[in-house]
Every structure is written in structure tokens, then in C-alpha cells.
Amino acid sequence: MISRLCRRLLSLSLLALPFSLFAQGLDPAVQTKVNAQITQIVALATDPALVRAVRDQNASLPPDYAAMTQEKWKALPILEPFVRSLTRNPAAAVIKAKKTEFVTEAFLSDAAGLKVAFLAKTSNWSHKGKPKHDKPMSGETWQGPVEVDESTGQQQIQVAVPVLDGGKPIGSLIIGLSLTKLTS
Amino acid sequence: MSFGSTIRARLLLLLGGATSLAIALLLGTLALVHWIRTVETRLRAETQLVLNNSQKSTYDLIITQNSLQKLLRLRDIDELEKALAGYEEQAKRQKTALATRPALAPSLAALDTAAKTVLDELLLGNNAGAIDRFVNNYSRAFTAMLDALKTDSDAQQAAAQAESVRNEAFLTRLLIWVIGGAAVLLGVLIFVGYRFQASISLTLQTLARELDRGAKVLSENVAQIASSGQTLAESASHQAATLEENSASLA
Incomplete structure (x- = not known):
């Protein structure tokens, strides 16, 4: 009985393997395009407005930011002034102005993973503890797996780069890229 | 009043009556035709309006659905x-347009509620949840709304057709009454004409009889005069003979 179960699990694992490999890796041509986008994102992360915004938030966290919890964040409508303030600040304006047609989402986090600016409200108020924030905080670039955007039905991939201040990571910039658009 | 002027007056009366009746019938027929055309035009316009409203409502619903989907x-x-402001404006326009059709109120309310569940998720930034509500709530309510719209449009069309049938039946009845009325009037005219002819004939017969009697009297008088003339001539002749005899005897 147990051995039959094990065999079934093994079969399922073998069936899922190709999909898993496809999700993890990208076609080299597509990866080249993604790399080109990452270069631009790295450049964007050095924009003085972004660096200043992250640095200021790290230095002094506003009380309403400090009081924000994941539950409160989840219940906040996107048109609430608090959320809108994160889409209308100078850093958000820069991200919006410099985003390419391939960008599906973008958000800037401070050292603690709390939001500094974004284009669309994120699912989480803090991304601390998640690789997309922790990796850039260690100075590295992070690239996520291919995923399907439920809103558009398009394949997308997230990449994250550190926001550096004097060569030291002070935050992260996470950008969603439309693979459908990149490959078309 | 003389006999001739009485006949002229009666003839004028008959002619006037017949002319008035003909004019009344003509005007009545014209008025009826005009009324029938007016009713037909109104019914056609109403039916067309129902169809137009139905098409416009369907179009509005689809536009609203597309706005929400966008x-x-x-x-x-x-x-x-x-885009949300645009959607709300479109939804308001749709609501105003459909408010004139009370039969659609429950379906419209259900559609509004379903749209609200989508927007609630969307406004929380939960796009996946919004899509789920859109597929499971809004799309179903939308289909129900379209069904209700079709049912209501069919009902309105059926009502217009029923009114058309009612009007047609009324027109048929009216036409029968008009034809009946015209026949009665024609009968009255024939009766009056007959009475008029009879009265003229009676007068003429009386006149002929009187003329006949007058002629007879005249003839008798002429005979009598002739007889008297004969008698007179005979008397004159006799008198002349007497005178001649007397003269001879005297001579």
C-alpha cells in the first residue's frame, strides 16, 4: 500500500519536473532580454529621488507607517490617502516616469521591507523575510520564477535590485516584467 | 305661397340635405382615415421605441461590463x-436608462450588488479576488440581466402587438358602425325622397284633376254658349222672318 503510494508520488514528481524546470529557467534569448531590463532597473535604483526617499524613511519612519500592520494594510482600499501617498510621492513619480512598456508592477521598499513607493498596491506591507527583499539587501540581484499574472493572464517575472547608498544596500526595488511582451 | 315656390323649396331642401349628408360622410371618412393613420403611426413608433430601447440597454450593459473588465x-x-470614474459614470448612465423599466429592477439590483463585490476586492488591491468575483458573481448576474432584458422587451413587444390587435378590432367595429350609419342615413334619404316624390305626385294629380274638371266646365260652358248662340241666331232669323211677313202684310 505504502509502496504503491510512493510510486504514485514519484510518478507525479516526474510529471511535474519539466514544468518545474520551465518555471525556474528561461530561454537564453528571453534571459538576455530580462538581463537588459535588469540593467535598466539597476540604473533606476540609483536615481537620487529613490535613494533619498529610502534613506529618509530608514532614518525616520513616520508614525502611521510604524503603526501599519499586515491586517490593516490588507484592509486598506487603494484609493485611501495613505495608499495614494505612496503612489504620488517623488519616488513613485520617478518610477512611473521611467517605467518601460514591459513593466507590470514596481515597488520600492526600505531596509525593513516597508513600502516607500509603488505603482500598484502590494499584497504585503512588508517584504522582509522574503527573498525578493532579503537578497537585494545582501547586495545581490534577485530573479523570481515565471508566474502568470491573474489580472492579465500574461506570464511575468519579478526581479529585485538593491538600492545602494554609498555602495551599501539600504532598500530594494522590485519590478515585475511581462514575459509575454518581452518575447513578442 | 304659390305652388311653384313650394316645390322649389322642397327640392332645395332635399338637395341641401343630400349634400350635407354627403359632406358629413366624406368628412367622417377622412377623419376616420386620419385617426387610423395616427393610431398606426403611434403603434409603429411605440414598437420601434421598444426595440431601440432594448438594443440601447443591451449596448449599455455590454459597455458597462467592458468598463468593469478593463x-x-x-x-x-x-x-x-x-478608469473607475469612467466605469461609475457608465454604470450611472445604465442605471438611469434602465430605471424606466420596473420589471428589470431586481436584476439590475443583483447586477449592482455583483459589481460591488468585484469593486470591493479591486479597491483592496486584490485583483485575483476581483477576477474571481467577476467570473462567479458578476458574469452570472450579467447573464441574468440580459435574460431579464430580453423577457421584458418581449413582454413590451407583445403588449404593443396586443394593443395593435385591440385597435384593429375596434377599427373593424367602428367601420361596421360607420357603414351601418351611412346605410341608415341613405335609407332616411331614400324615404324622404320617396315622401317628397309622393307629395309632388299627389299635388300634380290634384292639379291635373282640377284642370280636367275646369276643362270640362269650360267645355260645357262653350257648348252652352254655342247653344245660346244657336238659339239667338234662330230667334234672330225668326224675328227677321216675322218682320218680313209684317212688312209684306203692310205693303
Whole structure:
């Protein structure tokens, strides 16, 4: 009985393997395009407005930011002034102005993973503890797996780069890229 | 009043009556035709309006659905806010247009509620949840709304057709009454004409009899005069003979 179960699990694992490999890796041509986008994102992360915004938030966290919890964040409508303030600040304006047609989402986090600016409200108020924030905080670039955007039905991939201040990571910039658009 | 003037007056009366009746019938027929055309035009316009309203409502519903669907694809809050205003304006327009049809109120309310569940998720930034509500709530309510719209439009069309049938039946009845009325009037005219002819004939017969009697009297008088003339001539002749005899005897 147990051995039959094990065999079934093994079969399922073998069936899922190709999909898993496809999700993890990208076609080299597509990866080249993604790399080109990452270069631009790295450049964007050095924009003085972004660096200043992250640095200021790290230095002094506003009380309403400090009081924000994941539950409160989840219940906040996107048109609430608090959320809108994160889409209308100078850093958000820069991200919006410099985003390419391939960008599906973008958000800037401070050292603690709390939001500094974004284009669309994120699912989480803090991304601390998640690789997309922790990796850039260690100075590295992070690239996520291919995923399907439920809103558009398009394949997308997230990449994250550190926001550096004097060569030291002070935050992260996470950008969603439309693979459908990149490959078309 | 003389005999001739009485006949002229009666003839004028008959002619006047017949002319008045003909004019009344003509005007009545014209008025009836005009009324029938007016009713037909109104019914046609009403039926067309029902069809137009139905098409426009369907179009409005589809536009609203597209507006809502478009919101689901947007991630940028600025774009979303702008598109949301457009959607709300369109939804308001749709609501106003459909408010004139009470039969659709329950379906419209259900559609509004379903749209609200989508927007609630969307406004929380939960696009996946919004899509789920759109597929499971809004789409079903939308289909029900379209069904209700079709049912209501069919009912309105059926009502217009029923009114058309009612009007047609009324017109048929009216036509029968008009023809009947015209026949009665024609009968009255024939009766009056007959009475008029009879009265003229009676007068003429009386006149002929009187003329006949007058002629007879005249003839008798002429005979009598002739007889008297004969007698007179005979008397004159006799008198002349007497005178001649007397003269001879005297001579």
C-alpha cells in the first residue's frame, strides 16, 4: 500500500519536473532580454529621488507607517490617502516616469521591507523575510520564477535590485516584467 | 305661397340635405382615415421605441461590463482611479436608462450588488479576488440581466402587438358602425325622397284633376254658349222672318 503510494508520488514528481524546470529557467534569448531590463532597473535604483526617499524613511519612519500592520494594510482600499501617498510621492513619480512598456508592477521598499513607493498596491506591507527583499539587501540581484499574472493572464517575472547608498544596500526595488511582451 | 315656390323649396331642401349628408360622410371618412393613420403611426413608433430601447440597454450593459473588465486588467492606481470614474459614470448612465423599466429592477439590483463585490476586492488591491468575483458573481448576474432584458422587451413587444390587435378590432367595429350609419342615413334619404316624390305626385294629380274638371266646365260652358248662340241666331232669323211677313202684310 505504502509502496504503491510512493510510486504514485514519484510518478507525479516526474510529471511535474519539466514544468518545474520551465518555471525556474528561461530561454537564453528571453534571459538576455530580462538581463537588459535588469540593467535598466539597476540604473533606476540609483536615481537620487529613490535613494533619498529610502534613506529618509530608514532614518525616520513616520508614525502611521510604524503603526501599519499586515491586517490593516490588507484592509486598506487603494484609493485611501495613505495608499495614494505612496503612489504620488517623488519616488513613485520617478518610477512611473521611467517605467518601460514591459513593466507590470514596481515597488520600492526600505531596509525593513516597508513600502516607500509603488505603482500598484502590494499584497504585503512588508517584504522582509522574503527573498525578493532579503537578497537585494545582501547586495545581490534577485530573479523570481515565471508566474502568470491573474489580472492579465500574461506570464511575468519579478526581479529585485538593491538600492545602494554609498555602495551599501539600504532598500530594494522590485519590478515585475511581462514575459509575454518581452518575447513578442 | 304659390305652388311653384313650394316645390322649389322642397327640392332645395332635399338637395341641401343630400349634400350635407354627403359632406358629413366624406368628412367622417377622412377623419376616420386620419385617426387610423395616427393610431398606426403611434403603434409603429411605440414598437420601434421598444426595440431601440432594448438594443440601447443591451449596448449599455455590454459597455458597462467592458468598463468593469478593463478595471481588472489595470494595476497602476492612477490609471485605475481614472478608469473607475469612467466605469461609475457608465454604470450611472445604465442605471438611469434602465430605471424606466420596473420589471428589470431586481436584476439590475443583483447586477449592482455583483459589481460591488468585484469593486470591493479591486479597491483592496486584490485583483485575483476581483477576477474571481467577476467570473462567479458578476458574469452570472450579467447573464441574468440580459435574460431579464430580453423577457421584458418581449413582454413590451407583445403588449404593443396586443394593443395593435385591440385597435384593429375596434377599427373593424367602428367601420361596421360607420357603414351601418351611412346605410341608415341613405335609407332616411331614400324615404324622404320617396315622401317628397309622393307629395309632388299627389299635388300634380290634384292639379291635373282640377284642370280636367275646369276643362270640362269650360267645355260645357262653350257648348252652352254655342247653344245660346244657336238659339239667338234662330230667334234672330225668326224675328227677321216675322218682320218680313209684317212688312209684306203692310205693303
